[in-house]
Amino acid sequence: MSRTTSSSDGPEGAKIYNRLAVLRAERGLSRQELADALHVNYQTVGYLERGEYNPSLELAFRIAEYVELPIDAIFSRTPFTPMSAELYGSRAGEKV
Amino acid sequence: MSSTDETRARYDAMMMQPVSGQIGSRRRRRGSVVALYGSYVLACASVATANFATRPAQVIGLVLLIAGVAAAAYGVFTLLGRTFVNAPNIRDAALDERQRARRNEALVRAYPVIGMFTALSLLYVMAGDAWPVVRNYTVIEALFWGAFLLAISLPSAIIAWTEPDPLVEAEP
Numbered sequence: 001m002s003r004t005t006s007s008s009d010g011p012e013g014a015k016i017y018n019r020l021a022v023l024r025a026e027r028g029l030s031r032q033e034l035a036d037a038l039h040v041n042y043q044t045v046g047y048l049e050r051g052e053y054n055p056s057l058e059l060a061f062r063i064a065e066y067v068e069l070p071i072d073a074i075f076s077r078t079p080f081t082p083m084s085a086e087l088y089g090s091r092a093g094e095k096v
Numbered sequence: 097m098s099s100t101d102e103t104r105a106r107y108d109a110m111m112m113q114p115v116s117g118q119i120g121s122r123r124r125r126r127g128s129v130v131a132l133y134g135s136y137v138l139a140c141a142s143v144a145t146a147n148f149a150t151r152p153a154q155v156i157g158l159v160l161l162i163a164g165v166a167a168a169a170y171g172v173f174t175l176l177g178r179t180f181v182n183a184p185n186i187r188d189a190a191l192d193e194r195q196r197a198r199r200n201e202a203l204v205r206a207y208p209v210i211g212m213f214t215a216l217s218l219l220y221v222m223a224g225d226a227w228p229v230v231r232n233y234t235v236i237e238a239l240f241w242g243a244f245l246l247a248i249s250l251p252s253a254i255i256a257w258t259e260p261d262p263l264v265e266a267e268p
Contacts, residue, residue: 031263040192041117041180046263053194 014054017076021049022083023067037066112189116179117262125174125181125256132171132253136245138164140238147234175252181259184251198255206250214243 024034024045035042038059047053055063055075064071119125138160146157176182183191183199184206191199217239225231 041114041195043117043180043262044192044194047194053197056193059193 014077015051016054017051017079018048019074019080020045020063023069023074024049027067034066038062111187114192115183115186115190115195119179119181119256119259119262120174122257122259122261125259128171128174129253129256131167132175132249133245135164135166135168135171136242138167139241143234143238171249175249175256181256182252183255185248198259199251202251202254202258205254206246210243210246210250213246217243 024031029037031042031045035045038045039062040059044053048055060071060075064074067074142157142160142164144157145153145160148154176185178186180191180195180198183195184203188196217236220231220239221236223231
């Protein structure tokens, strides 16, 4: 399936990685609850989590405000290191 | 505020409510697209058949016409309702940013097809008797209705055809 792009995509439609699924699971939220809080459709939350849609800057800020984290803790242009690796060192990351 | 203004305000508020994400399975949506455009083919076949003066041909034409109307009704009812599939005909305020992006993609893909169909239809009409093809009012009318059908439905049909199966809403 082709990825849905957005105005935030670069000329090549660069992928933006995010930790939305982990953050949502940590907070025990359903997709619908997160979608209601962000004023988007719950399908859009699924697309964001799978990296098939890059949010606009405005939506990215809304997400950051909602989860109370800096925007670069949620979104990145490079793949995130697994949280277990960040917490327990690189050896744990290799096993993940 | 007059009753007309109140009615308009209520209508505007209703039109700005977020659209449903319940768009059904892709298989069902593709069935609707096939039904909608199939209805056009059936209607054209019906008119072509009914032009023959014999009774059996007219009966076949009538059956094709009824089948075409039924298929068109199903296609219109399932595709052109107030869901995300019909995003090209829904106000911006009722869509989120991904839905607007998908709608814009569908419009960009639909415009060349609609333009090409219209241009070829015009060429056909303007060609006069130069082309060795059947050229009469019925064919011109069929081309007009084809262009009209594409213009009102193709962007929605593209979304219906390409949008993947929806996620389970309540999934934690």
